[in-house]
Amino acid sequence: MNIAIIGSGLTGTLAAISLAKAGSIVDLYERLSDEELANRERTYAITHSSRKILEKIGIWSHVVSDFVAFEYLNVIDKNINKNVQFVVNDLMPKDHKYSSVGWIAEHNKIMSKLLEVISDIENINKIPTSVIPNTNNYDLIIAADGINSITRQKLKTPSFKFNYDQSCITAKVLLRGVKPTEAFEILNIDGPFAVLPLGGDSFQIICSLSKKKCSYYMSLPKSSFLDYLSTILPYGIQPDTLINEPKAYPIRFLLNYSFHSGKYIYLGETSHAFHPVGGQGLNLCWRDVDYLTNLIKSPLLRNKKILIPLLYSMSRIFDILSISFLTDSLVRYSTANYKITFILRKFIFLILKRSRLARKFILNTMTNGL
């Protein structure tokens, strides 16, 4: 198949690799240089669903050396002062051999690796422009041009979107009193707060809080910002030094009403963007790539290419809706301060602490999707 991909972010790039390896000829349109593409300060949680996709495409061994594995995921509800730890044994038995609950990847490293892979694949043509000269040349056009997609606007595909009354602060810090293989998701009244290991004593913090508080904390001197972090971090964990300048960005929710329009297919953040809690964003984008590759490879659809966009749209509804619902519910759970809900919350943590089955269900839903 002749395929055009608009946008070479982590979704478009992986789609190009996956579809080219499945035998398609891919033109990859991107307006930024490789250097600009790699030069973003973001940190992703990589789940077992992404690991399986990268293995299937044959690039897992190439990228895993840049990932930091974590063996423990601590979920803490600050409002009720309860915690639960998810460990490797809470995963499905077939995932135990990886000895990791998940991995943490820094954007610049993973993007550079994927761009390296692309340069070795002959049937991918990188085209440094946003304009597709003749759309008739392609069997399929994939829009992976991100949350502000111009393609989606041009095609007038409706979407449901809103801005959370929250912003996200990200920063790299050196922490004391924590294992280098531990990650934390702290459900704090201001909003969820994640601590992700980057190797050694370095950790990425991703902290969501109201826009007002965000501007206040961003204006603090470094030492006061570290003091603020120490009020959220669990007892015994101390922030030592800020490694980089904290950055803030708004948090948006977006869900397209359809994941295709004619021969255009919307992949990744072009069709869904969520709150960062739970680290689902990139993993869901990569599952889009996997579903589309499976359809394109299917012998049943070899002479029915026209059906692929519709089938893709239908096949993605459940996963995308369920993850968007779960993610949004976690944000509301974290910020709800109604004492009446505390009994339920304590009960949830009691069940999670006592029942491996409950932990397995939650962890496997988060790592493999529903």
Ligand SMILES: Cc1cc2nc3c(=O)[nH]c(=O)nc-3n(C[C@H](O)[C@H](O)[C@H](O)COP(=O)(O)OP(=O)(O)OC[C@H]3O[C@@H](n4cnc5c(N)ncnc54)[C@H](O)[C@@H]3O)c2cc1C
């Ligand atoms: C500020 C910010 C910070 C984030 N931080 C985190 C984080 O810390 N952890 C996490 O898990 N997730 C984070 N996310 C979400 C995460 O970045 C996304 O889930 C992931 O990058 C989605 O990738 P994508 O390829 O779908 O979209 P994008 O990464 O947005 O890629 C879209 C690409 O399309 C290109 N493009 C756009 N328009 C055109 C056009 N007309 N022609 C050609 N090319 C075009 C853009 O240049 C870009 O390269 C963050 C998102 C944002 C916006």
